[in-house]
C-alpha cells in the first residue's frame with residue numbers, strides 16, 4: 001500500500017513541476033534570440049542567408065520535440081473499457097518507436113519501448129499506451145526516469161495487477177560526441193506488481209519482447 005502511494009505521489013509531483021515550469025515559459029522572441037546567440041557562439045553569422053531563418057525553424061522544431069510538456073498523460077489513460085469478457089491475460093505493446101532528448105546534452109535518444117500490463121477490471125485503448133510513452137518522451141529526459149514515469153503512470157491510473165516497461169535506446173550524446181560509441185544500446189526496465197513478484201510472468205513478457213537485456217549483453 002505504501003508503495004502504490006509513493007508511485008502516485010511521484011506521478012503527481014512530476015505533473016505539478018511540469019505545469020509550474022510551463023507557466024514561467026519565455027516568449028518565442030526570447031527563444032529565437034537564444035538560438036542566434038548559440039549560432040554566434042558556434043562561430044557563425046546568424047544574419048547570413050542560410051541561417052537567417054534558422055532560429056525560427058529551431059524554435060518550431062523544439063515545439064515538436066518538447067510537446068510533451070503541454071500534455072497530461074494521466075488524463076490520457078482515464079478513458080477505459082470494462083467490457084472485456086473476462087480477459088485477464090497480459091496485454092503487450094512492443095516496438096513502440098521512441099524519440100526523446102537527453103536532459104544533459106539536449107541531443108536525441110532514439111529507440112523503442114515495450115509496454116505490458118496485466119488488466120485488473122479495466123483495459124485501455126492500446127494507442128493510449130503508446131501515447132503515454134510519447135508524452136513523457138517529448139520532454140527532456142534520462143532513460144531511467146522515462147522508463148519509471150511510464151510504468152508509474154500506468155500503474156497509478158489503471159491500477160492493473162502489474163506493469164512492465166522496457167526501453168532500449170541509443171543516445172546520440174554517446175554516439176556522436178564524448179566517448180563516441182556507435183551501436184551501443186542502453187536497456188532499462190521497470191517492473192511493478194506481478195511482473196516484479198512473479199518470475200514466470202516476467203519471463204513470459206521478456207520472451208514476448210525478444211529479451212532485450214540478454215541481447216544487449218550478448219553484442
Ligand SMILES: [Zn+2]
Pocket residue numbers: 102103104105106107171173174
Ligand atoms: Zn546526454
